[in-house]
Amino acid sequence: MKIYTLKTKQYLPISIEKAWEFLSDPKNLKTITPEYMKFEVVSGADRKMYPGQIIQYIVTPIAGIKNKWVTEITHVKNKEYFVDEQRFGPYSLWHHKHFIKEIPGGVEMEDIIDYKIPLGILGQLIHPMIVKPRLKEVFEYRKKKLIELFGTIETKASNEIIFV
Template sequence: MTLYQLHAKQVLPISKTEAWQFLSDPKNLKTITPVHMGFDILSGADKKMYPGQIIQYMVKPFPMLSTKWVTEITHVKDGEYFVDEQRFGPYSLWHHKHFLKEVPGGVEMEDIIDYKLPFGIIGSLTHPFLVKKQLQKIFAFREQKLNELFGKIDGAQNELTLKKIGG
């Protein structure tokens, strides 16, 4: 079983409270997702985030391919972190941890996503040129959009790594 991990960090010049208010509102996910992804929330985003919340989306991971994505918010520590896990969707496994930490001049957002692709060896062969590139584009867009919305800290070093972690 091949597992992959995406690890991203971004520093923004806002308070932890402001970052939490934005990131913990499921409706804001559409704002930080590229338009070409055809991202639409179908249900479950009408309340503040809570453990057990089920959110349904339509997403277009690649041209000509739309799919329903259902996630569950499994853990929430108000103002600190939350975890979403895919229940149905394009991945065999999707476990996404979101952390917030105060740093000088703002807040550091950290994402750790452990994921597995479907279709065995075929899925693994598509990772470098399809899935990995798509995730890099999504997170680059997100970084740019968050900088537009909240500003940027001069000299802040944002990070994005994707690696194989098992299998």
């Protein structure tokens, strides 16, 4: 059983309040997701984020095949972190931690995702060919859109998307 981890950091020149308001609103996910994925929030995003919140989405990640995703917001600490976990969707496991913290000039946004793909050995074979490049593309797009929306902060820390 292989569990993969994806880690990203990005530095935004905005206040922690503004970062939290934007990042914790599921309606903004559409803005920072590639258009070809046709991301749509179906339900559950009509209130401010809270633990136990179920959000349903439709995404079209590969070959025009529509996928329904259901995630639960399991943990929320105001202006510090929140966690979403897949309850129904294409992954066997999807556990996404979103952290933000204040730094000089803005905020550091850190994402840590632990995920597992189905289909056993076959899944492990397709991971480097399909899943990993697609996730990298999605997070690169998000980074670019956030820079367009807010700008960026120069830091010595790495801005890379790391797969473990």
